[in-house]
Amino acid sequence: MAKEYQNIFPTGNKVPPAYFTGNAYLTMLLQNDKNNEFSIGNVTFEPGARTNWHTHPKGQVLIVIEGEGFYQEKGKPAQRIKKGDVINIPDGVEHWHGATATTGMVHLAITNVLNEQGVVWLQPVSEEE
Amino acid sequence: MAKEYQNIFPTGNKVPPAYFTGNAYLTMLLQNDKNNEFSIGNVTFEPGARTNWHTHPKGQVLIVIEGEGFYQEKGKPAQRIKKGDVINIPDGVEHWHGATATTGMVHLAITNVLNEQGVVWLQPVSEEE
Numbered sequence: 001m002a003k004e005y006q007n008i009f010p011t012g013n014k015v016p017p018a019y020f021t022g023n024a025y026l027t028m029l030l031q032n033d034k035n036n037e038f039s040i041g042n043v044t045f046e047p048g049a050r051t052n053w054h055t056h057p058k059g060q061v062l063i064v065i066e067g068e069g070f071y072q073e074k075g076k077p078a079q080r081i082k083k084g085d086v087i088n089i090p091d092g093v094e095h096w097h098g099a100t101a102t103t104g105m106v107h108l109a110i111t112n113v114l115n116e117q118g119v120v121w122l123q124p125v126s127e128e129e
Numbered sequence: 130m131a132k133e134y135q136n137i138f139p140t141g142n143k144v145p146p147a148y149f150t151g152n153a154y155l156t157m158l159l160q161n162d163k164n165n166e167f168s169i170g171n172v173t174f175e176p177g178a179r180t181n182w183h184t185h186p187k188g189q190v191l192i193v194i195e196g197e198g199f200y201q202e203k204g205k206p207a208q209r210i211k212k213g214d215v216i217n218i219p220d221g222v223e224h225w226h227g228a229t230a231t232t233g234m235v236h237l238a239i240t241n242v243l244n245e246q247g248v249v250w251l252q253p254v255s256e257e258e
Contacts (some may be wrong), residue, residue, distance in 0.1 A: 008194050008213050029215045035188035035241050036217070037166060063237070065137050067196070073140035084137050087159045088165070094176070110239065112164050 002028045008065065009042040019035035019099070022049030032113045039118060045069060045105045050098020051123040055091075058112035060119075062087040062097060062110045071097045072129070081105075131144045137194065138171040151178030151227070168247060174198060174234045179227020181251045184249040186221075187241035189248075191216040191226060198234035200226045201258070210234075225254045 012027030025044040030040040053074065054111050062071070064085045072078035074094040081087060081097070086094075089095060091112075099105040111118040141156030148151070148236075152175040159169040174196075182203065189199070193214045200216050201207035203223040210216060220222060228234045239249040 037218055
């Protein structure tokens with residue numbers, strides 16, 4: 001994996017398997033504070049890795065910095081996303097994101113924090129979905 | 130320049146010369162909206178390019194994604210910054226950022242917006258500074 005990617009940031013630690021399928025890694029780049037009402041993380045998805053379905057109480061912005069993957073909102077078709085894409089995820093919309101089966105993906109996640117909460121985790125995404 | 134850099138984002142348009150020294154370019158990636166009380170821009174500095182002195186009413190986060198440069202707060206020594214660094218700029222602190230004389234730099238700028246304002250531009254940075 002390391003060789004395929006432009007590693008701008010350290011890969012970080014494996015994310016909690018309760019909320020993800022496959023191998024994904026997180027490096028936190030910024031915690032929310034007085035001025036910045038959001039956190040910033042760098043998320044690396046190995047091929048086949050993806051988040052569970054989840055929502056963000058105040059939305060999230062993804063900035064894809066390497067590779068290709070998918071973003072899907074519940075009830076809509078999955079859309080292909082790739083390096084250079086910016087995805088503005090609305091608040092409260094159930095969705096998932098992750099790599100394709102054969103290609104990894106690295107994205108920054110800028111997660112708005114509302115009442116100390118940035119994400120609500122839901123069920124895993126099935127292979128059919 | 131193009132060949133030296135990992136161009137994740139388009140280089141964009143030249144920034145207003147009234148606020149910068151040298152050649153710098155901006156691509157806006159996100160405008161502030163209801164959930165995101167910040168804008169995101171990708172700024173490319175050619176070697177020798179830098180901002181004027183300026184302040185941010187609600188702070189700014191820089192994420193260096195390529196090259197090397199400087200960040201300096203008024204009254205403090207300039208500090209070297211490089212690919213992978215995250216700089217959390219406080220509100221109201223006069224500062225500048227830019228490339229070194231010989232090395233370009235690309236950074237994301239996440240600019241918090243307060244009362245519709247993200248930045249207050251001041252005087253150019255002298256060569257001595």
